[in-house]
Amino acid sequence: MELYNRHSGASLGWRRLRRAAAVAVALALGGCSLFSSEKPRYPPAPLANFTPTLPVSSAWRVSVGNKSEVGFIPVVVGDAIYAATSNGSVGKYSLDTGAEVWRTSAKTDLSAGVGSDGRITAVATPRGEVIAFDDTGAVKWRAQATSEITIPPLVGDGLVVVRSGDYRIQAYDADTGRRRWSVQRPGPALALRAPGEMLLSGGFVFTGLPGGKLIAIAANNGAVRWEGTVANPSGTSELERVADVVGTPVISGRQLCAVTYQGRINCFDVGSGNSTWSREFSSVTGLAADVRFAYAASDRSVIYGFALDGGANVWKQDALQNRGVTAPSSVGRAIAVGDFEGYVHFLQREDGSLLARIATDGSAIVAPPVPTDRGVVVQTSKGNLALIHVGQ
Template sequence: MKRMFQKSVLSKFTICALGLGLLAGCASEEDTVIMAPVPVVKSEFTPSTEWSTSIGNGVGHYFSKLNPEFAYGKVFLASRDGLVKAIDPETGKEIWKADLEKDVYARLSGGLTAAYGQIFVGTENGEVISLDEETGEELWRVLVNGEVLASPATDSNLVLVHTSRGMLIALDQATGEQKWTISTEVPSLTLRGDSAPIAVSGGVFWGTANGRLAAAIVERGQLIWQQPVGTPQGATEIDRLVDVDASPIVLGGTLYTIGINGQLIGIDLRSGKPTWKRNYSSAIDMTSDGSRIFVVTDKDHVVAVDARSGTELWKTDKLENRLLTAPALIDNYLVVGDSEGYLHWLDRSTGEFVAQQLVHDSGFSVSPIELPEGYLIVTRNGDVKKLTISQ
């Protein structure tokens, strides 16, 4: 069945204006986007459920991107209302749980990130919270300038947090004490979402709301370069959005980034200069198998490009406007989830559909993650399953 979505949220990305939340009424009733029907796929394999559990009420219909994290031999999960759990990946049994809701609704939104024997998560209330990975005990909680919608990064005993107010903030991993801050410009109209920073070789890299990829030295918080990814164009404010909300990825000495109404760019890590540019627009994370970059565009076209040259290898529009998750690599397949609760499995070499499964009609906000001997999925309503592939 076809469904209709207003372009006032650019099909899939929530827009916020001056911190006032949703921007409504940007399109007429005729200005609509049509969701592609579910592709007819003859599945080459059938996933088997190893165990099932839940994580509270999940994230519901909210923006929260609470990615599950596999680390320290555990799976860590979180719900928007403040529940965090550690579970055994073999059995699904709970190891510990913590309730992070205090005097106000928790509104967990950025994370999870595991490092230094801790779990880090951010909130729409402007908090960053650290938990002990073994016990779930809260170690510290600090306020930062802006909502934390993206997963923190870690390096050099620092927790690096990108906020909705254009701040990249470094916190001491042991205490939460603020060590340095870098500010970037935030336009009056932006997409709801922020680029999760990545830290590589003493540098930290992140996308900005004003259409740039920024780089800084981790230890000192010194900005070293900014590379334009998109240039505002068009007659309306929405057409002129240039947010770089996807987290960059690094392969060897090259960094890759993409922006809305912008470009997919390969950038030399040392010089900050582009090695190639291609016209793709997206605001969600990419993935790579080492030789190819996999992108979900703003129209939910799934694309593979050669990492060395940017040459398009294949593209499919059969999932257009189905509100896809970021792509993930599971068992050598490329996998995306959609808003109706389907997982779509593609051959990563050709882009052909190889399998499909309906999980839950609440849909997906985050990608599945690979586990030893299987993979984990989390639906918007908080259902959690470990599955394996049976040929």
């Protein structure tokens, strides 16, 4: 995990952050490794012994490119998977077999990707360029955003939407690349480089922002429907006051939930933006939800289950503490998380007990597993894409 100074454009590495602010987060995210020449301050929990009760198996694995970082999350559309890696590789693959449908190169390094609706696939570069491909892998258009983009573009409703490092949300016409609207909000000087995505639902774009804010924007014209505060920054220094919304806002029924680093988990009425419940919490990866529960991993990789009706904490699982787990994903009767050694762990939704574990390629998984009707798709730091079948 890194901090980013939007004024200077400089990243503050994890060791510097720890010395400056004594922020006790030991996670494997992006440029931050749990293992170095130093003894880790918070050693990762060893893999627990348990009797697996959920059948899981590796269906296939394919290489997309040679490196994947925070900001690269595969997208499943129908029977296809779209994925990209930071060395510029972009591809479409069969969900059933992993077979390559097409693969191309952006001919430049990438900072985020992908977004796709199955017709247009978009990625972003460190210089803030947005590149859109048609569904043969040919470049359809390029557009210039106002600054670096580190979360995947959002594609849908005839738009490609990006959120840049200057806290501006910009929408482009999916066919032409013409800018349709732009919304900017003030933000703090320091922001996390942490996993994040925007959400498109019911004609609105929902996105969290650094500084603990959540915003709902009409997709057709960029009008702001409402703004909510997930958490208010607190502390005496800029580092202590980092309280960014991380991960993807999630909708369950009438509730829209989000979580921050050094702040809270907060659920809102999706129509009005009024808070329905909140709890103190700190995460650097995000959350998931189903019809009954919200799930989130703390900044120490302790996983919690909360009742969506009122927010009561119904269980806690610390067997994966300090293993740099991803945001959870709900799949069948389980939730799934990846970790810094490339393992995917499956937990019981009702009580958090361990159900199964499977290895991938030994490299860190920094994007949340993507649930499908065939199991979960994961993308590893080595740039591999894999489908894991999940039984009942």
